[in-house]
Amino acid sequence: MKLGVIADDFTGASDIALTIAEAGMSVTQYIGIPDNDAVSGTDAGVVALKSRTAPVAEAVADSLAACDWLKAQGAEQIVLKICSTFDSTAEGNIGPVLDALVTQLGAGPVIVCPAFPENGRSVYQGHLFVSDKLLSESGMQDHPLTPMTDPDIRRVLAAQTKLPVGHIPANKVAKGAEAIVAAMPDDTALMVTDAIRDTDLLEIGKAAQGMPLLCGGSGIALDLPANFGVTAAPTKALGNNGVGVVLSGSCSGATRMQVARYRQLAPSREISAGELLEGGVNAEDVAVWVMNQARAPLVFSSADPNVVKDAQRQFGASRAAEAIEGFFAELAAVLSRQGIGRVVVAGGETSGAVVKGLGVTALEIGPRLAAGVPMVRPLNSDLVLALKSGNFGGETFFEDALYFMKGTGMEKAV
Structure with missing residues (x-):
């Protein structure tokens, strides 16, 4: 296994699994933390948790256990897959889970980017948009479990984490991977990274090569397989004509x-x-x-x-x-x-x-x-x-x- 993903819910796990599969990697999505070794020949393993709305301590413990399993299968890079609408509360769970994973992996600066412009999610000046509306005006403010009333991802994340929260603006992202890397601090910090085009995500993926930990929506994985020398390939045909x-x-x-x-x-x-x-x-x-x-x-x-x-x-x-x-x-x-x-x-x-x-x-x-x-x-x-x-x-x-x-x-x- 080359790439490991910890997803905070089941639909998000399928979402990023599709992104990775379409980029050419063989992918298996696991429901919860497996008891056995990964399926033979799997390039990427996606562990689907129910940690988005779990109590903070449970979300942290499950995420760390998933990380341990993925690393034991050989994963060289871990992605914390979160919802592209950054679903969380003032207590977490994104910040506390990132804090724990940073410590466990010894990670330096961590890219945080929930954007996926193809799906109508973009981050500009640290603010998350759903199509042409700010997150707080998109309907997510009425979510029954994780109402999102602040579109500034920097503020949302800063309320949850013990780590510094920085920002890489769109004008630097537009200059490409080298500029993104140059904008990273020397110490550990969570860097909210703008992305307004899918090409921005490709450059973010290139910049992430060798980083032990990333956090984002499924779009963050668009170019990660290429870092491992994998090229795009058709996904497997499936079907059932039953009820x-x-x-x-x-x-x-x-x-x-x-x-x-x-x-x-x-x-x-x-x-x-x-x-x-x-x-x-x-x-x-x-x-x-x-x-x-x-x-x-x-x-x-x-x-x-x-x-x-x-x-x-x-x-x-x-x-x-x-x-x-x-x-x-x-x-x-x-x-x-x-x-x-x-x-x-x-x-x-x-x-x-x-x-x-x-x-x-x-x-x-x-x-x-x-x-x-x-x-x-x-x-x-x-x-x-x-x-x-x-x-x-x-x-x-x-x-x-x-x-x-x-x-x-x-x-x-x-």
């Missing part, structure tokens, strides 16, 4: 738009924390309903942020979230036993729950379904999955993904 389903727990604006669109095309069933906690619905019954639909149905809890806040006030934020995630985990398990073939999942927490319910330990990476979203398949299984970050994909993502997950030569129908 499909969409499971959506994200409350992002993009996902709610996708839900609204797909409800016009296929049967749908909304699940709320209230009915779960009051015993009004169970996974076995919903699974029967799913398997009996003529078209791939939608099961969703993607409510308006105000509805989510009402549920949190009524039941408690943790209890409401755990009820939804537990339901999706159980539903995935039941559907797997009943022979489901294609599962599209929207939302990082929901993806983590679904993967847990399926009992998956590792995934192989297939072709791109949308920017940042690959088709994936559990090792030694025919099931295919799409694990989509809430903000990713266009309005027709659900129907498009289900079609392409069938494989080649199929009629276009969900």
